[in-house]
Amino acid sequence: MTLISPTTRIADLARPSLRVAPSPVHPAEQPDSAWWRHAVIYQVYPRSWADSDGDGIGDLPGITARLDHLRDLGVDALWLSPFYTSPQADAGYDVADYRDVDPTFGTLADADALVGRAHDLGLRVIVDLVPNHSSDAHPWFQEALAAGPGSPERNRYLFRDGRGDRGDLPPNNWESVFGGPAWTRVSEPDGTPGQWYLHLFDSRQPDFNWENPLVREEFESVLRFWLDRGVDGFRVDVAHGLIKRDGLPDHQARTHMLGDTEEAAAHVLDGAEPEPTHHTPYWDQDAVHDVYRAWRAVLDSYGTPDRILCAEAWVEPQERAVRYVRPDEMHQAFNFDFLGTPWIAEDLVAVIERSLRAADSVGAPSTWVLSNHDVVRHATRLGYAPGTKRPNGIGAEDPQPDRELGLRRARAATTLMLALPGSAYLYQGEELGLPDSTELPDEVRQDPTFLRSAGTEKGRDGCRVPMPWAAGQDGLGFGPSERTWLPQPAVYSSYAVDQQVGVDGSTLELYRTLLRLRRAHSAGSGSLSFVEGYGADVVALVNDSASGERLLVVANLGAEPVALPEGARLLVSSSPLEDGLVPTDTCAWALWS
Template identity: 60%
Template sequence: MVEKEWWRSSVIYQIYPRSFADSNGDGIGDLPGITSRLPKLKELGVDAIWLSPFMTSPQKDAGYDVANYCDVDPLFGTLADFDALEARAHSLGLKVIVDLVPNHCSSEHPWFVEALAAGEGSTERARFMFREGKGENGELPPNNWESVFGGPAWTRTTNPDGTPGQWYLHLFDSSQPDFDWTNPWVRERFIEILKFWLDRGVDGFRVDVAHGLSKAPGLPDFRRDEEYWNTPPEERIDNPYFGHDGVHEIYREWNKVLAEYPGERILCAEAFVEPLTKMALWVRPDEMQQAFNFPFLVTRWNGEQMRQVIKDSISAFGEVGAPSTWVLSNHDQVRHATRLALDPNTNTADRITGIGPLTEPKPDPSLGLARARAASVMMLALPGVAYMYQGEELGLPEAVDIPDDKRQDPTFFRTAGESYGRDGCRVPLPWEAEETNFGFGPAGEPWLPQPEVYRAYSRDLEEADPDSTLSLYKAALAGRKELRLGEGDLEWIEGTPENILGFRNKDVTVFINYSEEDFALPAGKIILDSADSSDGILKPATAVWLV
């Protein structure tokens, strides 16, 4: 039997470096800390790690504002520390994927500093999206685009003589100016960046905002208002800054670069575009290998909706010969152990809105954990690629009671506190219940405060508990690997009651109960159970594997 490429069926574990493990006691996780904990990830049973940004940055947006693409930020260590991490991961059989942020850089990057100094019409400014303003004296932004983080997507510069100057585009924070990807100079620099990390041995890149690099000519007015979001994805007008067709030429060029290197190096797109048939364009054979499945991630606790998104995913990705990807949590989303207990009729589960101490109604932690365990059991039985976010294997809930003066997410500040942002899913991990900072680091105050409830989720306690979420994940990952479920095909079991999902993958039959009623399981041996279905009854918010 011919082995399929590793990236078609792998389980990839996302590490958020500043919150994973702190080796030096400064309150911020670092590369040596990650290296020291890698054996735990091997023991967990994942195939690869993805490192969120660790490159040089002023950290205005937790490293997604890069000031040097070819070095490690001193917060996290050195290039030698990265090399040691990568060597240790490879020795354990783990692939290493790094985050690349090509849509924008930091306003402190030398390229942007040079652009500001060079002035209007310079070759340096042509690297970025500088434009003249509208209005009698250019006092209005070039168009009406809004930042993803809230507020306008344009900031006006000041000339050396103190007079107002041009405006520059930043689809995110004002400290993150967008590159102009029609400029060959920009393309050449990023080819060099790719090769820098490929030469160091990385196995691939997760590409941030992979749908944003190309903007429509003329930068026409556009707003994602209520009418836009209420329109079915396949009927929406084209977004001039997200999902524009010009991105595909860039990734075809990148595909050729990766093909020059031995082994199977990959590109994974963070391309938040709908419908799935459009997202699949990022993973055609000559472009990227994977794209995050956001429609799957944001689906609320509803069995029929989940059935449809799984069907659509397998169909859309399969049409272009790519694997489906599955993900339930990441560093931008409310953790699914909390999100799945939220009222599906509210917006409180949205990515940027977040949840906090004033969010109503409060999610039920026990219901959230039960649903999260069931959803994870279901996800890890699906064919294709599964992504995990650090801490989900512990069942970590969202940290909702972070004081306002401790919050870090620019969303919180750009919306004057109306949106809590993403801090709640980024709180440092608990490793040992009785150690300082629950084992996250030897001293210092963590960069985000750990709630006391995290003690009960510490890895050492869960390792000793056969019924813990960690034990459930270990069993699921071992079973997935042994039975080669990632390489399988999905066959739906028809005739189940509404909101009861059933499917087969190879020799495993999976059921998950999204309903409020008990479901009598068919005959079979239970080999994985998110709760206790030994009496043959699948209770609400539970899932099983049968053989």
């Protein structure tokens, strides 16, 4: 991080001649706009945040004990990945009881204490909701197995007879996102081979039948259960997957949930459109929006301040994606186009403009994100050459990223992201600059993607390794013992929180500064206009807030350093300036009249 005074000399010969584009891409919000329209929300992955009891797995009391870290960081809310009762076949995304806490993570009383402590610190709490599927240990699914074909119990899920003379073939050719077939055959109560059930993910995650009114009533009840306990909203897992096309027709290609989004972004710039998501018969079907209109009515009935819904919806094109955030549906949807855009200035400009215009068309904020629990961390992704296909996990035998380069670019990418109007999500540990663990032994991997693909895809374990809090301690301060459910790489000790707090130039202090300045200059609710005059390797924009201050943002992705314009007063930069110039892979904020 670099902070300099207004008198810092900038090389006069390098000063560009700049002008702000005459038409803003995005207008400013009202100063009193709802909190979620400009909030910064921090994702906590409970297994990996902090362990209170020494079993090596993070838990709710551990989260509560570390909430001061988020208060000091300067975020507005935290989002908790699932902590519900679960066999943990998919790290809690296989829910057996939506109204209770798994003993691994604590109790309902612990959840209440966490929400109360967060609110005391001025933090809102968003919880994960997993409506596409349950665990096979859910009582409803166990009842369905016992009840047999044609029963009301089976109609809560998607059971079908098999094809072929004896029903030996799956009902259609769909494949699981995690690899292998999307159908599993059951034995009927009398022991004979029976029907098949659909699971778009692991075989232990049967899909609900969202055409059944009982399923819809159940989830509206679940929403109320947690709202009554004080939560401030829900992040909705696989929000685009609930409704399947009538007749469940065959589909010729396996869908990768996370997609090759980097390739998709390049196709847009080449003039080629990606395949619309709704052409796949189990994604983004129109009737899914009826579900979210009903949910929005439930949340709105709780009055102010707003309780919110955020969609995890991997949907192309943007015009389809923003339908999830129309005024009577969800409040936010993750901007995965931005997450997947390669480190190329023209691509970033295109996705920022496209995203803002699409969100504005329905009156919603864009919701920016660079990392989460399902993707390789951006400090690692950006350590590869731009345009490299984004892997689903990295193993020791795979080409390794340039860790120093990745961190430099990640700091610049975050500095750019936090200057954009709208809301933003951060993933735990990114404020430390954490890379993925890219050398996990195969025998410790737990992601069902790795298991179902026979190891051809390494999966998501590398981005889920427990947090390093204190170098030199067992488990790097993760808990009171040396145990961690996934091993921490040795390099994590240099990223530990206690090695960065108060250290000028550390990634943690950069994040703290960015979040403080974002709030001070109302960047989340400002307008955005691009700045013309730099070369094609620079992303330059201004964010004009209602306060009248103009925030200039310059991200240099080119080989040569660039200067800030005459009169610009530097506030912060992701890497030190060089002779007053913004060097390669650096983003700077400045006030500019």
